[in-house]
Amino acid sequence: MECQECHKRPATLHFTQVINGKKSEISVCDVCAKEKGYVTYPEEAYSLHNLLSGLFNFDTSKIENPALHKMKDLQCPQCKMTFSQFKQVGKFGCATCYETFSDKLDPILRRVHAGNTKHFGKIPKRTGNDIQMKRQLYQFKSQLQQLIEQEEFEEAAKVRDQIKELEANIRNKEAGDQA
Amino acid sequence: MTLEHFMDDAISPWMREEGPSSDIVMSSRIRLARNIASIPYPIIAEEEKLAEVRHFIEKEYANKSFNSYHNFEFIPIKELTAIEQRVLVEKHLISPNLAKHTNESAVIISENEQVSIMVNEEDHLRIQLYFPGLQLRHALEKAFEIDDWLEEKVNYAFDEKKGYLTTCPTNVGTGMRASVMMHLPALALTGQINRMMPAINQLGLVVRGIYGEGSEALGNIFQISNQITLGKSEQDIVGDLESVVKQLIDHERNARELIMKESTTALEDRIFRSYGVLAYSRIIESKEASSCISNVRLGIDLGIIKDTSRNILNELMILIQPGFLQHYANKTLTPGDRDVLRASLIRERLKLEN
Numbered sequence: 001m002e003c004q005e006c007h008k009r010p011a012t013l014h015f016t017q018v019i020n021g022k023k024s025e026i027s028v029c030d031v032c033a034k035e036k037g038y039v040t041y042p043e044e045a046y047s048l049h050n051l052l053s054g055l056f057n058f059d060t061s062k063i064e065n066p067a068l069h070k071m072k073d074l075q076c077p078q079c080k081m082t083f084s085q086f087k088q089v090g091k092f093g094c095a096t097c098y099e100t101f102s103d104k105l106d107p108i109l110r111r112v113h114a115g116n117t118k119h120f121g122k123i124p125k126r127t128g129n130d131i132q133m134k135r136q137l138y139q140f141k142s143q144l145q146q147l148i149e150q151e152e153f154e155e156a157a158k159v160r161d162q163i164k165e166l167e168a169n170i171r172n173k174e175a176g177d178q179a
Numbered sequence: 180m181t182l183e184h185f186m187d188d189a190i191s192p193w194m195r196e197e198g199p200s201s202d203i204v205m206s207s208r209i210r211l212a213r214n215i216a217s218i219p220y221p222i223i224a225e226e227e228k229l230a231e232v233r234h235f236i237e238k239e240y241a242n243k244s245f246n247s248y249h250n251f252e253f254i255p256i257k258e259l260t261a262i263e264q265r266v267l268v269e270k271h272l273i274s275p276n277l278a279k280h281t282n283e284s285a286v287i288i289s290e291n292e293q294v295s296i297m298v299n300e301e302d303h304l305r306i307q308l309y310f311p312g313l314q315l316r317h318a319l320e321k322a323f324e325i326d327d328w329l330e331e332k333v334n335y336a337f338d339e340k341k342g343y344l345t346t347c348p349t350n351v352g353t354g355m356r357a358s359v360m361m362h363l364p365a366l367a368l369t370g371q372i373n374r375m376m377p378a379i380n381q382l383g384l385v386v387r388g389i390y391g392e393g394s395e396a397l398g399n400i401f402q403i404s405n406q407i408t409l410g411k412s413e414q415d416i417v418g419d420l421e422s423v424v425k426q427l428i429d430h431e432r433n434a435r436e437l438i439m440k441e442s443t444t445a446l447e448d449r450i451f452r453s454y455g456v457l458a459y460s461r462i463i464e465s466k467e468a469s470s471c472i473s474n475v476r477l478g479i480d481l482g483i484i485k486d487t488s489r490n491i492l493n494e495l496m497i498l499i500q501p502g503f504l505q506h507y508a509n510k511t512l513t514p515g516d517r518d519v520l521r522a523s524l525i526r527e528r529l530k531l532e533n
């Protein structure tokens with residue numbers, strides 16, 4: 001089996017992740033396991049400074065790689081923070097930094113947050129309506145899948161109607177936003 | 180100006196109420212980190228940008244009331260003396276970090292001191308709520324209400340996939356730190372707490388002493404909080420924390436019972452000696468004072484010391500801190516002078532009880 005991160009080396013380590021109550025399996029090579037933060041070392045896990053510097057140390061090998069060389073010069077257009085500054089202080093300069101450095105973030109987040117890279121918590125009440133609907137849609141769809149697998153077609157039909165309704169709402173809202 | 184009442188009472192009004200499991204859990208806290216989408220974060224922003232944030236919060240929220248939280252007092256940190264800043268830190272109304280970058284930082288505090296919102300700390304906004312005893316779920320509910328109240332007027336830095344975009348990657352996602360302050364004298368006495376820590380850490384929770392430095396937990400007061408903010412909902416994080424806290428409560432109760440049964444006289448001796456030290460000493464360092472206060476509080480919980488209120492632990496732990504002592508004296512004190520004043524304030528406070 002090939003590594004699901006680099007798709008080059010053979011996978012040697014297998015992880016089960018429980019994210020928002022759903023189990024998923026991932027297989028990676030030992031190089032990616034380290035670099036992408038699938039393995040954490042207990043003595044580092046609770047000292048943030050070590051954690052972040054340890055984390056960035058893994059990256060130094062990558063900077064030698066000419067294809068990734070330009071990563072070093074990434075700069076946030078909003079606050080002007082560069083990726084090397086971010087590495088030094090371990091803090092973001094503004095909301096746009098997250099977008100700017102997005103390609104490099106998941107390994108960091110995975111190590112800091114026990115394998116997690118995606119938010120499952122609160123959504124802003126006033127401005128987060130669209131996201132709320134999309135999340136609901138996602139939940140309905142996985143529910144539908146489950147019901148079909150369990151051959152509970154009557155229930156499935158109900159959920160399918162709910163999906164249709166919600167999708168129509170989202171379309172209407174998007175049309176409204178553009179107008 | 181009502182600043183005086185934040186300063187003069189060691190104990191916050193909300194601490195006077197008893198919460199669930201108050202014999203072991205002193206308080207529950209929820210902290211939410213939030214930022215404004217269009218403004219660079221405090222670590223990098225220009226002063227005038229931060230001044231904008233500060234003025235906005237003052238204009239929209241100063242002297243307002245929301246639900247059961249009344250008359251939010253707006254306090255710019257630069258208007259406080261160093262001693263006053265320290266008192267607010269000791270009462271946990273602001274973080275030590277807020278007091279560090281003073282120029283544009285501020286705090287708004289509800290009259291009952293249950294809610295404080297720090298402005299221009301590491302993040303633009305840090306909402307903090309305290310409840311007596313173990314009330315994490317209730318605290319979370321109330322924290323969300325305050326959060327929505329702020330969001331009515333502020334566009335938060337939020338991303339569908341990454342959640343609330345905080346300054347530090349350790350807070351991203353929910354931006355939430357839930358914590359519980361616990362008095363665990365029996366687990367500390369029997370050394371059990373140190374053995375339990377690795378297991379608690381493995382669950383993504385952190386245990387640390389809240390007073391004192393390093394691994395030392397003055398007054399046997401420990402804070403348990405979540406380490407992970409991404410990938411789990413706030414309710415799940417709080418649920419996990421709560422279940423560990425409940426186990427700790429059970430262990431602490433069992434350990435207390437066991438010590439009571441097996442070494443009643445030795446325990447009574449320890450508790451009454453501590454009471455004697457607090458009631459009669461003329462010079463006392465904070466380390467000795469903390470340990471005696473913890474023993475006396477244990478004596479109250481076990482019914483060995485009667486007619487003394489439980490609040491004494493919360494109150495004296497704050498009263499004996501350097502900032503509070505110096506505020507009381509209304510001048511800067513040397514450590515030696517503080518030890519004398521500390522002993523005298525504790526004696527006075529104990530006299531009030533009888």
Ligand SMILES: [Zn+2]
Binds near residue numbers: 003030031
């Ligand atoms: Zn790989």
Ligand SMILES: [Zn+2]
Binds near residue numbers: 077080093094096
């Ligand atoms: Zn930026």
